[in-house]
Amino acid sequence: MTQSSISLSSLLKAAGDLGVSNIDLFDVQYLSNKEMNILQKERSSRRIFHNESFFSNDYNAEQFEWDANKSTVYLNENNSPLLNTFVLAHSIAHQDFFQQNKWFQARKIELFRQRFLLKGFIKRTIADYGKDQVKETLYHLQTLSTYQYTALHEDFFRELKDPRLSGFVPRMTSDSITPYLIHHSTRMKPWQKELAKLLRFEEEYYFLIKLSRIANEGWATFWQRKILLNTSLTTHEKLQFQEFESRMMELPCRELNVYSLGKKLWEQVPQKQLFSYRKVTSDFKLLTEHYNRMVHETEKISIVSPGSSHQLMYIKDYDSVKKLLIDIHLFNLKPIILLDKELTYKTGHITMRWMQGHQTIKEVKKVRSSIEFFYNGKVYMKPFECANISSKDSDRIEPSG
Numbered sequence: 001m002t003q004s005s006i007s008l009s010s011l012l013k014a015a016g017d018l019g020v021s022n023i024d025l026f027d028v029q030y031l032s033n034k035e036m037n038i039l040q041k042e043r044s045s046r047r048i049f050h051n052e053s054f055f056s057n058d059y060n061a062e063q064f065e066w067d068a069n070k071s072t073v074y075l076n077e078n079n080s081p082l083l084n085t086f087v088l089a090h091s092i093a094h095q096d097f098f099q100q101n102k103w104f105q106a107r108k109i110e111l112f113r114q115r116f117l118l119k120g121f122i123k124r125t126i127a128d129y130g131k132d133q134v135k136e137t138l139y140h141l142q143t144l145s146t147y148q149y150t151a152l153h154e155d156f157f158r159e160l161k162d163p164r165l166s167g168f169v170p171r172m173t174s175d176s177i178t179p180y181l182i183h184h185s186t187r188m189k190p191w192q193k194e195l196a197k198l199l200r201f202e203e204e205y206y207f208l209i210k211l212s213r214i215a216n217e218g219w220a221t222f223w224q225r226k227i228l229l230n231t232s233l234t235t236h237e238k239l240q241f242q243e244f245e246s247r248m249m250e251l252p253c254r255e256l257n258v259y260s261l262g263k264k265l266w267e268q269v270p271q272k273q274l275f276s277y278r279k280v281t282s283d284f285k286l287l288t289e290h291y292n293r294m295v296h297e298t299e300k301i302s303i304v305s306p307g308s309s310h311q312l313m314y315i316k317d318y319d320s321v322k323k324l325l326i327d328i329h330l331f332n333l334k335p336i337i338l339l340d341k342e343l344t345y346k347t348g349h350i351t352m353r354w355m356q357g358h359q360t361i362k363e364v365k366k367v368r369s370s371i372e373f374f375y376n377g378k379v380y381m382k383p384f385e386c387a388n389i390s391s392k393d394s395d396r397i398e399p400s401g
Contacts, residue, residue: 003081003084004081004085004088005081005082005084005085005237006085006228006231008028008088010231011085011089011092011227011228012092014227014228014230014231015089015092015093015096015223015227015230017230018223018226018227018230019275020092020093020096020227021095021096021099021100023095023099025070025071025095025099026064026070026071026073026091026095027070027071027072027073028073028088029072029073029074029075030074030075030076030077031074031075031076031077032076032077033059033060033076033077033078036060036063036074036076037060039060039063039074040060040063059076060076061075061076061079061083061087062074062075062076062079062087062090062091064090064091064094066094066095066098066104066209071091071094071095071098073087073088073091075087082237082240082241082244083244085228085237085241086224086241086244086245089223089224089225089227089228090220090221090224091220092223092227093219093220093221093222093223093224093227094216094219094220096219096223096278097212097215097216097219097220097278098216100275100278100279101212101216101278101279101280101281102279102280103156103208103211103212103282104208104212106155107152107204107208114198114201117198118195118198118199118202121194121195121198122134122138122195125191125195128191129191134195136373137192137195138195138199139370140370140373140374141178141192141195141196141199141370142199143366143367143369143370144177144178144367144370145178145199145200145202145203145206146334147334147335147336147337147354147363147367148176148177148178148203148336148337148338148367149175149176149336149337149338149339150176150200150203150204150207152204152207152211153207153336156211156282156284175338175339175341176200176338176339177337177338177339177350177352177371178196178197178199178200180339180341180344180350181193181196181371181374181375182196182197184375185374185375185376186376187374187375187376188374192374211282211283211284211329212281212282212283213258213283214258214261214262214265214283214286214287215262215265215266215281215282215283215285215286216262217258217259217262218258218259218261218262218263218264218265218266218286219262219266219278221245221248221259221260221262221263222262222263222266222267224245225241225242225245228241248260249263256301257299260299261295261299261301264295264298264299265286265290265291265295266286266290268290268292268295269290282329283329284326284329284330287322287325287326287329288326291322291325293318296318296321296322297318301325302314302315302316303315303320303321303324303325305324334363335354335355335360335363335364336354336355337352337353337354337355337364337367337381338352338353338354338384339351339352339353340352340382343380348377349377349378349379349380350371350377350378350379350380351380351382352364352367352368352371352379352380352381352382353383353384354381354382354383354384355384364381365381367381368381
């Protein structure tokens with residue numbers, strides 16, 4: 001286990017001198033490579049974009065976990081002191097983003113209080129009902145949380161000016177499915193209902209993370225070198241840090257290099273607006289306002305999309321790529337599914353509406369299956385119908401029973 005080559009207090013002072021929040025609000029923990037990989041797999045499965053590693057595809061150097069009081073930086077115990085220093089500079093900027101961005105600040109206290117309760121509740125429930133029952137319940141609840149409409153969706157969409165969302169919010173007759181199941185399902189056991197309540201906060205946590213993946217990683221990458229150069233570095237350290245950053249920027253990944261793209265987007269924001277913009281931005285805002293032709297040509301982003309006759313299309317032109325990147329952050333490549341309360345209460349059968357995503361029908365059927373796990377009754381799945389969003393009758397999915 002190795003410490004950093006520069007003390008955390010020195011890095012915090014360097015950050016503070018640059019205007020980045022310099023409050024020591026995170027703990028540092030050292031894990032084995034195996035433990036780091038397990039943590040990476042667990043956390044990245046809930047994100048839109050996930051690079052295999054901060055540093056390289058086969059070596060997981062760090063993980064950062066945000067918390068309301070003290071966040072945690074997980075470092076690989078095999079890291080060199082210089083790599084740990086590089087990671088800590090990156091993490092200080094992460095913490096600044098979390099502490100200052102309005103989306104994270106609005107709900108942080110209640111969000112983390114409930115997440116803390118969730119961890120203890122799961123342990124007690126496993127002891128009482130067995131791992132298999134709890135694991136199956138968690139699978140279906142997390143399936144619902146991945147797709148269902150939440151209060152955070154409403155807050156976020158309400159602020160956007162995208163015309164495709166007109167008619168989608170506000171929707172006074174729409175809601176998440178979880179509260180309905182908690183109050184009306186006779187199949188759900190009391191412990192399952194309590195678990196469902198607590199998991200709604202887990203759902204909000206990951207929605208916030210997804211909301212700002214590029215902006216957050218870009219902010220940390222934008223500031224890491226500036227923080228390091230604001231300390232007393234030797235020539236060897238400067239060269240080593242430059243090599244670390246170069247390897248991170250060139251990191252091959254399955255989708256996007258969020259470090260490189262995010263940094264380039266932040267470089268488009270006027271210097272005087274950096275800190276005020278950091279308070280209000282999200283990936284949608286950053287991409288909409290600052291993904292320009294220069295960024296597109298520098299990052300060389302292309303997107304693979306299904307075409308006609310099951311042939312893959314490689315989309316490379318600026319306008320199409322920008323539109324698709326924004327759509328990814330509006331709809332998370334998944335259908336957003338909400339409860340049609342008016343029809344549900346009128347008919348006595350659950351009626352769900354979905355807003356189109358990628359591979360919609362397959363995913364909607366998966367959600368219906370999870371609803372039926374908790375609900376002994378008919379479940380109808382229908383497309384959401386509003387201006388600018390077309391649906392076909394053939395998309396409607398009738399109940400299986």
